[in-house]
Amino acid sequence: MDAAARGDGTIIAKSGTPVVILVPLDQGKKAPIKFGTLKGKIRIADNFDDPLPDDVLDEFERGGGPLSSEPSK
16 A cells, blocks of 8 residues: 555465456546636625625524524524
């Protein structure tokens, strides 16, 4: 496994016959990040960073709600 982790493929044989090739998981090159591919496809509302309405803020502060394991109070 150490050889495979360094990038060297390792062949495992049974009775002299190769049966498995052990290679590192990250052997392939990662695709480069392409900035701007979502340009024009995402819209952020003008009020995105406005303060939350009181009723929504109350839900966050007290916990509960549909995504919580705690029951609403």
